[in-house]
Amino acid sequence: MTIEKELFVAIQEGQLRAFLQPQVDMYGRVLGGEALVRWQHPEKGMVSPGEFIPVAEDCGLIVPLGDWMLEQVCLLLNDPRVRAAGYSLSVNVSPLQFQHADFVEKVKSAIQRSGIDPRKLTLEVTESLLLSDVDHAIQKMVNLVALGVQFALDDFGTGYSSLAYLMRLPIQELKLDQVFIRDLRVNAESRVLVEAILMLAKAKGLRVVAEGVEELEQAELLRALEPSILCQGYWFSRPVLAEEWMANPALAH
Numbered sequence: 001m002t003i004e005k006e007l008f009v010a011i012q013e014g015q016l017r018a019f020l021q022p023q024v025d026m027y028g029r030v031l032g033g034e035a036l037v038r039w040q041h042p043e044k045g046m047v048s049p050g051e052f053i054p055v056a057e058d059c060g061l062i063v064p065l066g067d068w069m070l071e072q073v074c075l076l077l078n079d080p081r082v083r084a085a086g087y088s089l090s091v092n093v094s095p096l097q098f099q100h101a102d103f104v105e106k107v108k109s110a111i112q113r114s115g116i117d118p119r120k121l122t123l124e125v126t127e128s129l130l131l132s133d134v135d136h137a138i139q140k141m142v143n144l145v146a147l148g149v150q151f152a153l154d155d156f157g158t159g160y161s162s163l164a165y166l167m168r169l170p171i172q173e174l175k176l177d178q179v180f181i182r183d184l185r186v187n188a189e190s191r192v193l194v195e196a197i198l199m200l201a202k203a204k205g206l207r208v209v210a211e212g213v214e215e216l217e218q219a220e221l222l223r224a225l226e227p228s229i230l231c232q233g234y235w236f237s238r239p240v241l242a243e244e245w246m247a248n249p250a251l252a253h
């Protein structure tokens with residue numbers, strides 16, 4: 001069987017799993033997390049999305065996969081433990097999924113069916129959204145923001161778009177790409193870039209999440225630069241099976 005066919009079957013037969021990676025504030029409190037898909041393959045075990053997301057994007061299966069993840073995240077947000085803790089959850093939205101004519105309706109109906117507070121749902125998009133019709137993409141985002149949903153710009157700082165262009169997007173959050181965090185302590189240039197991005201975010205009233213925080217020193221540096229920053233990365237926790245997280249939400253240190 002080709003991987004496309006296997007993936008099709010996997011979606012049909014419920015082999016996908018939602019994992020969550022916590023996002024932590026400067027006091028070590030978990031405020032929410034990012035949902036990341038995994039494939040519980042009957043023979044290969046847990047397959048990483050790096051191996052099948054590109055395939056799903058090429059063959060269009062990213063649309064049903066993305067629908068499923070959105071549904072899962074709404075279910076999780078509806079969990080009484082998540083509600084009680086006030087967590088926000090974010091989910092990755094692939095360009096093809098976003099460009100789909102039904103996307104706004106799908107999000108709207110997922111919110112209505114689950115009865116969640118839409119402000120707790122963040123859609124992570126990348127600047128590749130801007131490769132097609134920009135005005136149309138912005139209009140769609142505006143319609144979703146009107147529903148109460150939040151937008152995060154993922155992998156911020158690694159793309160090719162001009163800042164002016166990016167700042168036209170109606171987003172509420174920037175996700176600092178892990179390349180900036182990786183050598184924050186040793187590379188003065190990375191640090192200057194991070195400081196500049198933090199200033200920009202502050203001026204625009206955007207929340208910032210740092211990705212790929214693997215060491216305490218990185219978290220401390222980031223928090224010294226911007227106390228309101230949220231950190232996500234292996235130092236706090238790897239992505240964990242959503243059900244496991246629910247059972248023990250205070251996983252991060």
Ligand code: G
Nearest residue numbers: 035036037048049050053069092093094239
């Ligand atoms: O979790 P991991 O770091 O292995 O993820 C690898 C890549 O797969 C990342 O770029 C991540 O954004 C992407 N990814 C993970 N889960 C999803 C998902 O549910 N939808 C989409 N579109 N991408 C995802």
Ligand code: G
Nearest residue numbers: 092154155211212213214232233234235239
């Ligand atoms: O593309 P996106 O930013 O959505 O994907 C995030 C990816 O980063 C996921 O695949 C996740 O598993 C991975 N990740 C999360 N924390 C860390 C970390 O601390 N270090 C590294 N190297 N990768 C991480």
Ligand code: MN
Nearest residue numbers: 034092124154
């Ligand atoms: Mn992401």
Ligand code: NA
Nearest residue numbers: 154155175211
């Ligand atoms: Na990212």
